[in-house]
Amino acid sequence: MRIATLEHQGRRRVGRLTNDGRSIDLFAIDGTRGALALIERGNAALPAIDGQVALAGARLLAPLPQPRRNLWCVGRNYHAHAKELRETVFKDNAADVQSWPIVFTKVPETVIGPDADVQLPGAAVSSQIDYEAELTLVIGQGGRNIARADALKHVWGYTIVNDVTARDVQMRHAQWDLGKSFDTFCPMGPWIVTADELDASDTRVRCWVTPNGGSEELRQDARTSDLIFDIPTLIETCSRGITLLPGDIIATGTAAGVGMGMKPPRWLGHGDVVRIEIDGIGTLQNRFVQEGA
Ligand code: MG
Numbered sequence: 001m002r003i004a005t006l007e008h009q010g011r012r013r014v015g016r017l018t019n020d021g022r023s024i025d026l027f028a029i030d031g032t033r034g035a036l037a038l039i040e041r042g043n044a045a046l047p048a049i050d051g052q053v054a055l056a057g058a059r060l061l062a063p064l065p066q067p068r069r070n071l072w073c074v075g076r077n078y079h080a081h082a083k084e085l086r087e088t089v090f091k092d093n094a095a096d097v098q099s100w101p102i103v104f105t106k107v108p109e110t111v112i113g114p115d116a117d118v119q120l121p122g123a124a125v126s127s128q129i130d131y132e133a134e135l136t137l138v139i140g141q142g143g144r145n146i147a148r149a150d151a152l153k154h155v156w157g158y159t160i161v162n163d164v165t166a167r168d169v170q171m172r173h174a175q176w177d178l179g180k181s182f183d184t185f186c187p188m189g190p191w192i193v194t195a196d197e198l199d200a201s202d203t204r205v206r207c208w209v210t211p212n213g214g215s216e217e218l219r220q221d222a223r224t225s226d227l228i229f230d231i232p233t234l235i236e237t238c239s240r241g242i243t244l245l246p247g248d249i250i251a252t253g254t255a256a257g258v259g260m261g262m263k264p265p266r267w268l269g270h271g272d273v274v275r276i277e278i279d280g281i282g283t284l285q286n287r288f289v290q291e292g293a
Contacts, residue, residue: 002282003157004191005034005113007059008051014038016046017055017191024058026051035063035192036247039140039156061113062188063159064138067249068108071186072238073134073163075102075176077253078226084261089171101229101237104176106163106251110186117289118164119184120270126166126182129268129288132254133207133220133276135200136161137231138192139248146239151232154244157192158200160276160284161251167260167267187274187286197280200224200231204279205255212271222255 002017004024013031015024028050029037038047076082112118120129140156163180164187170179207220229237234250259266268274270290277283 001194001197002191003035003038003063003194004058005031005061005063005065006053007061008053012061012065015053018052021055023052023054025049026053034061034065035138036068039138039246042141042246060115060190062111063192064188064247064249065111065113066108067111068245068247070105070107071110071161071249071251073104073106073180073251074229074234074253075104077101077228078222078255079228080222080226080256081254081258081261082228084256084258088261088263088265101234103238104180106177106186107181109183110181112184112187112286114187114189114284115286116187117184117287118162118187119182119291120268120288121166121182122291126169126179127267128167128260128265130165130167130259131207131209131219131268131274132163132165132258133205133278134161134163134251134254135203135205135224135278135281136188136249136251137200137235139235139244139250140195140246142243142245142248144239144243145241146235146244148232148236151235152195154235155195155231156246157194158198158278158281159188159192160190160278160281161249162187162274162276162284162286163251163254167265187284189284190282193281199280206277207255207257208275209268210273210275212269216275219259220255220257222257224252226255227252
């Protein structure tokens with residue numbers, strides 16, 4: 001199933017894409033928290049359908065527009081990306097790969113939906129805004145100390161996140177959260193594909209940037225089989241001593257080809273558009289606009 005959250009007749013609703021992908025069947029449940037209402041039902045039968053809207057023209061929101069707490073995010077988790085950063089940014093790193101994943105968080109208020117604009121904060125705050133295309137998993141059944149072997153049973157589904165980052169702020173602080181948590185810095189969508197429909201261990205992740213007035217450039221093109229720490233390992237790591245809750249989100253890290261890794265680096269500017277596509281999920285596209293413009 002593809003589970004979408006949308007604005008419909010002034011209300012937030014959650015629904016399921018029809019098999020032909022042209023419409024959304026609306027569930028007769030409170031859609032305020034998007035797909036979270038559905039996730040929390042666990043194994044209960046799906047809610048009744050009380051309407052249908054065409055996908056064309058539907059105003060999609062992030063599938064989890066108000067995550068209940070910070071999003072877990074993984075840093076430097078593709079072999080090729082670790083290599084590109086060692087050559088450009090983290091030159092003092094002896095090895096591409098560390099023993100444990102880097103995990104940081106983004107605050108839930110960063111989340112915006114497909115088609116919403118990312119706000120560039122102005123040069124006084126940051127002049128180095130970058131994209132990060134990421135396969136992202138959503139926890140279904142919660143748990144603590146989840147073993148690697150059981151981890152996939154806890155995945156409810158997958159979506160796409162653009163882990164937008166202010167690089168200068170990220171690098172200024174030992175912890176990355178500040179540079180990752182600016183308002184609007186977490187486009188998410190276009191929907192959640194339930195875990196039964198995607199083999200996330202090997203799918204293609206691509207990201208294009210269209211500079212304002214320019215033509216589209218493919219910047220990231222990777223397969224999730226290049227992940228340093230795979231999804232079961234990430235769930236095992238994040239649940240170590242910490243109870244994961246239904247609806248928790250883990251962004252699995254980005255691939256090579258970020259703006260920071262280019263020579264010279266290329267930052268996002270007003271009017272640029274970033275489009276991310278993950279095979280088996282869909283497309284997430286957002287424009288970047290200067291605050292106040
Ligand atoms: Mg990231």
